[in-house]
């Protein structure tokens with residue numbers, strides 16, 4: 001069994017440039033996932049000199065661990081938005097997702113990108129009697145707004161389905177093959193193994209420290225998933241991190257994808273005679289035993305992995321400017337294939353000073369959603385609980401030893417003959433670290449940072465390592 005995502009086999013190994021000298025550019029994009037690449041694709045032919053930096057390999061972040069459905073049938077998102085922000089906003093969001101599905105599909109077809117794009121029927125379903133009403137509401141929302149949707153009961157993938165909704169114009173693809181196409185095409189503008197370490201504003205320009213060198217840029221686009229330094233924007237109060245568990249096993253392909261509105265959530269799609277199955281999504285801060293969450297996949301599955309995404313307080317992403325010429329795109333509520341593409345399209349317009357009708361809807365500086373204030377406190381409570389628990393020296397795994405060396409709290413993991421020692425503090429907000437034995441990574445459950453066995457940061461919000469020297 002492989003303890004990484006099925007897409008990770010596709011991450012290309014071409015040697016790319018890395019930042020090793022000072023540079024002056026017009027636009028610097030930070031992050032080579034679906035968001036950063038989409039932004040580059042949109043801006044590369046503008047009058048501005050644009051480059052993209054990626055601290056690891058392009059596509060190796062959240063994008064490589066996604067289920068990669070391209071759809072506007074997104075769980076119970078619309079009814080959640082409608083309930084708190086009204087039909088107009090919910091419809092605007094739906095229209096934005098329909099647009100994004102088309103933008104992405106057209107780009108793939110127009111450029112003949114070999115990324116296994118497949119048109120599928122998308123289903124939204126429930127296994128629970130008590131969720132039928134919710135599903136009816138979703139149906140009504142689509143119908144009220146004149147969108148094609150079918151109500152069905154004979155869904156082939158699970159005999160226990162109580163009811164399902166079906167739309168036709170959805171797609172699935174291999175997100176890394178998609179990213180590889182652009183990385184290859186624009187390789188002169190892409191720098192891998194190049195990490196943004198910090199930045200400051202000087203005379204209207206951003207001076208960014210990357211691999212110890214300075215990149216001076218007029219526009220800075222943070223496409224790094226969870227931008228660690230944006231605490232002043234109140235980001236941790238406007239979202240929480242959700243972790244989902246995924247397995248892949250052999251199965252004949254079906255031209256369909258599906259997601260339930262139940263808890264635990266189930267999500268299904270197919271790829272090359274494999275079933276990609278997501279069986280649970282949890283608020284990261286509430287996870288009790290990280291390794292137990294993989295139990296479901298212990299038999300018959302060829303790949304297993306987990307992935308994190310930001311769930312925003314009002315179910316709308318954060319895309320846009322946060323101060324002069326500084327842009328942000330994150331908070332996709334697990335729908336980043338559409339929203340990442342949309343981010344490229346919106347940020348391009350903002351930089352080129354064109355109007356974009358979604359600028360206001362996704363404005364990242366919008367306030368907290370007052371209808372959801374209760375959730376802000378619940379999320380805060382979970383995070384405080386996770387922080388306190390993680391700092392109580394409780395080790396989640398018997399192969400991990402907790403020690404203090406040279407006055408520093410460390411965790412030691414022994415693997416055959418090798419010993420790995422890491423600091424037991426997430427550099428982000430000082431939570432304790434737990435060991436994810438299945439994927440063999442260290443994790444911070446407060447906000448989802450991940451580190452390799454020897455402590456190198458793989459995923460933010462932390463931008464720093466937990467290596468012990």
Ligand SMILES: Cc1cc2nc3c(=O)[nH]c(=O)nc-3n(C[C@H](O)[C@H](O)[C@H](O)COP(=O)(O)OP(=O)(O)OC[C@H]3O[C@@H](n4cnc5c(N)ncnc54)[C@H](O)[C@@H]3O)c2cc1C
Nearest residue numbers: 031033034035055061062063066067068069196335336337
């Ligand atoms: C379980 C799960 C399933 C999902 N399934 C779907 C789906 O079916 N359909 C869908 O639409 N969405 C899905 N999503 C959501 C989607 O995967 C994400 O929203 C999307 O991949 C985020 O892309 P990104 O480019 O913003 O972030 P990432 O892919 O994480 O890219 C950010 C990049 O920035 C780099 N970086 C970070 N810090 C720095 C730095 N300081 N300097 C340089 N580089 C840096 C990282 O290395 C990374 O490569 C799913 C999410 C989850 C959790």
